[in-house]
Amino acid sequence: MTDIDARDQPADPRSAERLHRSGFDYRIIDTADAQATAAFLRAETRGFLDAEPTDESRDEMAGILQDRRNIGVFDGDDPLPIATVNSWVTPLTVPGGEVPMWAISSVTVSATHRRRGIARQLLEGELRAAATAGVPVAGLTVSEATIYGRYGFGAAIPVAQLTIDARRAGWGAPDASGRFAYVEKDELATVLGELHDRARTQRAGQIAGWPARWRRMAGQGPSDKGAAEVRGVVWRDDEGRPRGAVAYRLAEVEGEFRAQLQVRHLVADTDEGLRAMWSFLLHHDLVNRVSVDLRPVDDPVTWLVADQRAVTQRVHDHGWLRILDVPAALQARTYAGDDLEITVEVTDALGFAEGIWRVRVSGGTATVQATDAAPDVTLDVATLSSAYVGGVPLTQLAAAGRVHGDGAQIIAFSEALRSPEAPVLSIWY
Known part of the structure; x- marks a missing residue:
């Protein structure tokens, strides 16, 4: 789709000059430098209110950074960045095809350096780098929805958070004729990635994934406290091909000897595969409620159940895009x-x-x-x-x-x- 590599772009000179005037150093992190990488990761996790990275989680996250353009902002001689951002170029599915997108992530500014214009220079620097590289669209997902409009981003990909009363929902669709199987986490991570690669071209808004994303969804993330609770199921069609998969966990409902089923990731590359996965989730023994986020707002589940009132949908912003060209x-x-x-x-x-x-x-x-x-x-x-x-x-x-x-x-x-x-x-x- 594109051979553009974000890592080929230098630190934006305009942002560098503006931050230098404020006494800050804005530069690309050398991911071959273990100490600099560890400091970047500490700053990133601190910015997102996460726990300090362990040696194991640091190793996995450092592997992700190898494929990205990582920028830190430094105050004086302190090796720990006061702000971070990283980016890479990925295919974005659009109606009828794909377009290169400059994906922006890890945008943090230390609580000790708020309201100093640092975030503005991070974001504008990324947009200038993307435009210089010839990438026509930038994108991000956000933890704070009121920040990014000022940089030209628009909330473009709404998603649905679904909560389904499994006791009430019933089933009103044909049963799938394939086969379900629990799988180990290694296989689950592999199948999630393979299915996403096929499914992501079928709907606009999707981007390519990466192996660490699927390992985390499968309960293999080193810093994931709930990893041991993750279960995985794959549905294969009559020819034995994986067509649907789900990673989920069960949370006990106190005093009822029943559970709530919380989906971590649900993916299918055919309509039949999606029907099969919904059938598995809604027929799961001893489950009161099924919850899942990041579903399309036209997910067919309301037409798969017998009682549509069992399905509660909350639509919220998720994918933000910014046209550059x-x-x-x-x-x-x-x-x-x-x-x-x-x-x-x-x-x-x-x-x-x-x-x-x-x-x-x-x-x-x-x-x-x-x-x-x-x-x-x-x-x-x-x-x-x-x-x-x-x-x-x-x-x-x-x-x-x-x-x-x-x-x-x-x-x-x-x-x-x-x-x-x-x-x-x-x-x-």
């Missing part, structure tokens, strides 16, 4: 509805996506060119980014006062951006 981003995906010609003005306080763009859609594909024509529609880059993969209707954003212009053109553009299935992002990063 409007023509490259819009030309990377396909479009729904009729052919379309529209002039779109995008405003961008940081300048990356600023411009007026003539968008022509024919046969489901788009060509995008800069123009000086009067715009039919005007919106900011965060709003366009929210609508980009089809998870948020442009008409909904217009109703919120975030899109302006010709009403008929807004409706037509919203229809064109629609995704045939709700986008989803099934992991944190």
